[in-house]
Amino acid sequence: MTPHANPAAPRTAPALAGAGAGLRNPHYRDALAEVNEQAYPDLCWFEVHPENFMGDGGPPHACLEALREAYPLSLHGVGLSLGGEGPLDRDHLTRLRKLIDRYQPELFSEHLAWTAHDGKYLNDLLPLPYDDAALARVVEHVELAQEHLARSLLLENPATYLRFDTSRFSEIDFLREVSAKTGCGLLLDVNNVFVSAHNHGFDAVDYIKQFPAELVGEIHVAGHAADAGGADLLIDSHDRLVANDVWQLLDVALDQIGAVPVLVEWDNELPAWSILAGEVMTAAAALGRQESSCLANHAH
Amino acid sequence: MRTELQQRFSTALFEASLPPPSEVVDAGAVTAGQRFNVYRNNIHVSLIEALAQSFPVVQQLVGEEFFAAMARVFVKSHLPESPVLLHYGQEFPEFIHAFEPANSLPYLPDVARLELARRRAYHAADAASLQPDSLLDCAEADVPRLSFDLHPSLELVDSQWPIITLWEAHSDGERTELLELQDEGEDALVMRPADAVKVHRLPPGGLVFLRSLQAADTLGAATALARESHPHFDLAINLQGLLESAAVTGWRLQES
Secondary structure, eight states, X not given: OOOOOOTTSOOOOOOSOSEXXXXXXXXXXXHHHHHHHOSOTTXXXXXXXXXXXXXXXXXXXXXXXXXXXXXXXXXXXXXXXXXXXSOOOHHHHHHHHHHHXXXXXXXXXXXXXXXXXXXXXXXXXXOOOOSHHHHHHHHHHHXXXXXXXXXXXXXXXXXXXXXXXXXXXXXXXXXXXXHHHHOOEXXXXXXXXXXXHHHHTOOHHHXXXXXXXXXXXXXXXXXXXXXXXXXXXXXXXXXXXXXXXXXXXXXXXXXXXXXXXXXXXXXSSOOOHHHHHHHHHHHHHHHHTTTOOXXXXXXX | OOOOHHHHHHHHHTOTTSOOOTTBOOBTTBOHHHHHHHHXXXXXXHHHHHHHHHOHHHHHHHOHHHHHHHHHXXXXXXXXXXXXXXXXXXXHHHHHHHOGGGTTOTTHHHHHHHHHHHHHHHHSOOOOOOOGGGGGGSOGGGGGGEEEEEOTTOEEEOOSSOHHHHXXXXXXXXXXXXXXXXXXXXXXXXXXXXXXXXXXXXXXXXXXXXXXXXXXXXXXXXXXXXXXXXXXXXXXXXXXXXXHTTOXXXXXXXXX
């Protein structure tokens, strides 16, 4: 036998780097076509909500299996309620562990928020007061989650619409403390920074510059909207193109942090795949200015 | 001791007359109430949207506005109990049945049951189906003793309304004219053999026949039951339909 590579052997997915796309059900076919055609070679990885893959079988798993063979993968949870006053949902942790064991994602992330209370799931990322009690609770929950999932997670800064007069920490200090006590990394959502900065009247660039760059494992960008209720608020709607201001803020973040993976999220009013892929190409171009590509991690 | 913040926060989310928790601050030109309302709105809109995605034909039949109003009432009394929203809305058909403003569309709960069955089939476990000719190996004398393993995605939906006809007329995303409901009721077999969910009309007696097979009865016993309820039950047509829908994953002979 000559030592040729076995063409039937599964391709080892390259490490996660470059620009990625948040994938939702209506785009499964487009994503599978991308595996073969690679029409967007700068689309380097995919991210999905694990909650959408907690059925027993069918097209969602078939799609993720196929993508997983060709691309690095990130699972971005929305249902763990790390900031919840009640105990973590053990059943949900078990479901997450099963998915992580099956798909071996390069990254797993969750939100600094609560989403469930008293056995009811509220389907929104609800805000926390940044006080000692919340800090102790989030730390305990992140530790438990990391232990249960046998890996460290990335914690995302939220988009918020209100503040509590009981907060004692800045959001950045709160995140820094959670990371220091649990070893978790951070996911910097640049659109969330932009939205929260508008809603609370702080400077988005200052926030980015104060953000602990060494802890950031991933960046998100997405579209936002004005409040339909007429209040002077921006809503983290994920239903349109990324705003120019947010692309500019991404450049600031990349200058500050260096080339970390950048994801484009689009969850509502989904566009044609080519539009979303175009946004990913824009993110790739921003990373390109940092001399990064899909293979950045292989170059070292 | 003061009630925990998240208890007060979540109570106020679903009671529009309640103010937000007192710790929420007014800031700039935007009041605490306006800020809190964003979360109220997000939760309702996102859960109504989750229902609309699972029940697109019910939405077509009643229109977006009516659907949103009905779903909003449902959401308040049936918050999800799990973050896995792909199972959310199991109680929606019974809710519609009891929802008075929808009484003029008596077939609506059954259409909702059909859509739920389609969603369950979509997410059900995968399994390899038998080829339609695979029963040729079975000796004719043994046929009554056959029992079947059925596909995990198989769902049965019975109705006294022509729910499949209704569903087909409205599932293309276009609003079509309301059908004259003069047809007989239709029973559906829902299956996802590969990547697409299929809806099949069951012939007379088919529902009784398949429910019996689902309960692991032999082909002989299932046929007898079907003939009892439908004297003209046609075994050949039903068996062929079952195999061609890819609903059979295995068979065995039971001791007589």
